[in-house]
Amino acid sequence: MSERRLLLVNGPNLNLLGTREPEIYGSQTLADVERIVTDAAAAHGFEVRAVQSNHEGVLIDAIHEARLDCAGIVINPGGLTHTSVVLRDALSGVALPVAEVHISDVSKREAFRHHSYVADVAVVHVVGEGVPGYETAVVRLVDVITGQADG
Ligand code: CA2
Numbered sequence: 001m002s003e004r005r006l007l008l009v010n011g012p013n014l015n016l017l018g019t020r021e022p023e024i025y026g027s028q029t030l031a032d033v034e035r036i037v038t039d040a041a042a043a044h045g046f047e048v049r050a051v052q053s054n055h056e057g058v059l060i061d062a063i064h065e066a067r068l069d070c071a072g073i074v075i076n077p078g079g080l081t082h083t084s085v086v087l088r089d090a091l092s093g094v095a096l097p098v099a100e101v102h103i104s105d106v107s108k109r110e111a112f113r114h115h116s117y118v119a120d121v122a123v124v125h126v127v128g129e130g131v132p133g134y135e136t137a138v139v140r141l142v143d144v145i146t147g148q149a150d151g
Contacts, residue, residue, distance in 0.1 A: 004045050006138070007066040007096075008037050009059055010052040011078030011087075017103075017131075025103050028131040036131065037074060040138040044146075046071070056080060060090040067094040071145045074137050076101045081116045088117040097144045099124035099137040 010030060018029035034050045041048045049070065051062040059080070066073055073096050080087050081102070091098050098121055105128025106113040119125060124140040126133040 003069045003071050005047045005049060005070045006037075006041050006141070007062065007070045007073045008034065008048050008050040009062060009073060009075040009077070010050075011059060011076060011080045012054045014076060014078050015052050015054070026130050033131055033134055037134050037138055040135040041142070044138070044142045046142060056084060056087060060086060063090040063094055066096060070096060072097040072099070072141045074099045074101060074134065074141060075118065075122075076103065076134075077118055081106075081118055082113055084117055088121055091118060092121045097124075097141060098122040099126065099141040101133050101137045102127045103130055103133065104128060
């Protein structure tokens with residue numbers, strides 16, 4: 001592990017967190033998510049670089065850049081989870097450990113949300129724990145990263 005930094009990626013529409021659909025996504029905002037992840041990572045000695053975009057290419061560029069200075073990626077790909085081979089290829093291509101997070105329990109929602117293109121390139125999966133699930137993802141990803149470093 002060369003850097004104690006995580007990349008936090010939030011995909012399309014997650015900038016709307018806390019403004020609509022609180023019955024599905026809760027009332028916390030994207031700023032709350034970024035603070036929770038930053039604090040959880042700091043407790044383990046990691047910095048966080050956060051990106052949210054509604055544009056697939058911006059997310060892919062951020063993932064490619066993480067290869068240079070990050071030890072792992074926490075990602076909620078939003079709806080791209082269910083559609084994007086190119087996002088999956090980017091994650092696979094940088095070969096960093098990935099934690100996939102979903103705020104809602106996608107397995108209990110519409111059938112089109114049941115498949116994730118990201119799932120089998122991620123080593124950590126946290127689904128349906130709400131916004132606190134991001135903290136769970138950080139803790140479990142740091143365990144993977146530090147385990148790799150020690151091993
Ligand atoms: O549960 C999740 O975290 C999702 O990744 C959220 C995506 C959805 O397409 C996935 O199936 C599951 C949607 C993100 C949109 O977030 C909004 C938040 C508030 C208001 C409107 C959208």
